Amino acid sequence: MSAYDSAQATLNTLDKEAVLSLKGIGPALGAKLEKVGIRTLQDVLFHLPLRYEDRTFVTPIGQAALSRQLVLEGKVISCKIAFGRRRSLVVELQDDTGRISLRFFHFSKMQQNLLEKTSFLRCIGEVRRGASGFEIYHPEYTTKPQALETTLTPIYPVTEGITQNRIRSLVKQVLDLMNQGRVLRKLGSQFSELGDLDINSAIALVHNPPKEVALSELEDGNHPAQQRLAFEEMLSHHLSMRLIRQKMLNLKSYPYNKPTSVYKNLIGNFGFELTAAQRKVAVEIQKDMSKATPMLRLVQGDVGSGKTVIAALAAVHSSENLLQTAIMAPTELLAEQHFLNFSQWLAPLGITCAWLSGKVKGKKRIKELDLIATGEAGVVIGTHALFQKDVIFKDLGLVIIDEQHRFGVHQRLALREKGEINGRLPHQLVMTATPIPRTLTMSLYADMDSSIIDELPPGRSPITTTVIADNRRDDVIDHIESACNKGAQAYWVCTLIDESEVLQCQAAETTAQHLKEFLPKISIGLIHGRMTSKEKSEIMAQFKTGKIQLLVATTVIEVGVDVPNASLMVIENPERLGLAQLHQLRGRIGRGDIKSFCVLLYHPPLGHVSKQRLSVMRESQDGFFIAEKDLEIRGPGELFGSRQSGVVQFRIADLLRDSHMLDRIRNLADNLLKTDRECAQLIMDRWLHQPEILVQV
């Protein structure tokens, strides 16, 4: 029996009891719950509400306000079918203060009969402006109202097959058990610094907030109970990352010898001097790789700071130690750009590069796989196709992941495993072009060391950014024409971020067509994600040599594309993109010594937030500053583009709101890992759905 169990054996804890012990849960529902990570009573309690509604009082109809969830009740004065664009059932509800319509677009005959017969109704729903003034669409309703709720009503995240009411009833059963004396295990004395609120009261409160608690406080996540839980949740993530790191330190890798002449020759091949920042980071990497434990380093650098050079140096270092390097890029186009660059730099040094993507098939694929398996290829470049089963490395010493924010922690771990040979893991270098605010680095990348290239190569000229409404499109086109006639090259970027890739490509095709009509004398090219990689690289090559003057593109050019002569960029619908992404796109220009211009061609009207965001782009060209602003304005999920981007989704914590806790979290994590591993495990079990995956290396 462990220290915890013995200390708390007398307490009636409910942490490990299976959810199947609750009433009304059979194997079928149990399986569904398991899918969302609910296995135990503790899991039920840590399935936290997304938001709350106040159903504790009835609002007089005359005082109903827009966009509020309200409880209303009154006499039913009519119930009719309305034939508008869509047929609907409309119930008019009236009390002493006013009248409102309830509208149902979907309804059954039975519902209609009931509503026609009834004379009184209570309903709950969100007030909106409809055809007849204020209306509620599809309210929840009852004709026989019971007592009003006495606490605020939590709204839970639900999935298919598990309804809101089902979750509420499960939570209620577990809370009832707590009222009868069952408890969550306490965390021990280290947690005194979390304040007086113990976990049991905090949990009870967030599931069942008394009506005295201000809804706005809960909505902002500022209630002490929420803060208590947010702290613990962030701590759990931090702990799991730290454990990953600790395990890494026990693993073996390949201690590299110091770089020799090949490395130095590579620097000679670049044709420029390394910046001081590049030298500093290169040395940090050399040191890491000289150790017998695997390197795990994040290299951050603004767009154009020269990260590719850093990758090449590390790859050559690996090659000198007779080990292979795998370089993985998130898109085919970027992988290809790297392949061209690397081949050019490394071929003179006698190092062969192999190339692999999902689109490399048949004989070509067999040939590349052979290069990789025999070790003839010292450097292998590709997309995530590099980590398919049939790709076998001879002896992989280093894995480099470019533009890493698109891969999550789990993918990082999977890659590491792929490279394991005879109990040794390759070194790993992760490069990101999206500068990550310090807050996020500390919490999301606690498993890595980090380097920053905080200097751009000399001779870059600043980019002038203007924000222009798309009704002045013709002026912009004229401007492009005259610039191209003077020898400039330009990008025209079409973005449709919410739509499918197909639509995005269509938009680019249409735009290219229009521009060709307007500018018959300018040579216009088109590039998008649905072209074959051969087509894409041909277009890029033509743009590079200047044969194409104006390149219409989708966001495929977001990363990695490097054509120094391109000095103009028009971005359509910039209001729909994240600032980090805009910054990336804009980073395609301003790479040479020609003065560069970026036009953000928005579609009016522009909301307040969008205005604020676009003006950040106009005022700054500093990726770190822009990322901080984006984080402030839009939050971390958005900053990284997509919800699937691998960034942790917290249940209650909010990285920005709660960042003031991070220092305390780090200290406490240190302490727990040194003195109380069991407590650390307890916390991770609570918060991380699959802690076993997170801590496995």
Ligand code: ADP
């Ligand atoms: P990013 O950090 O965005 O990946 P790249 O590695 O693509 O940047 O570098 C951008 C451009 O700057 C490339 O054309 C590269 O050759 C050039 N470059 C990199 N380092 C230097 C340097 N020290 N001096 C001059 N040019 C450099």
Ligand code: MG
């Ligand atoms: Mg790059």
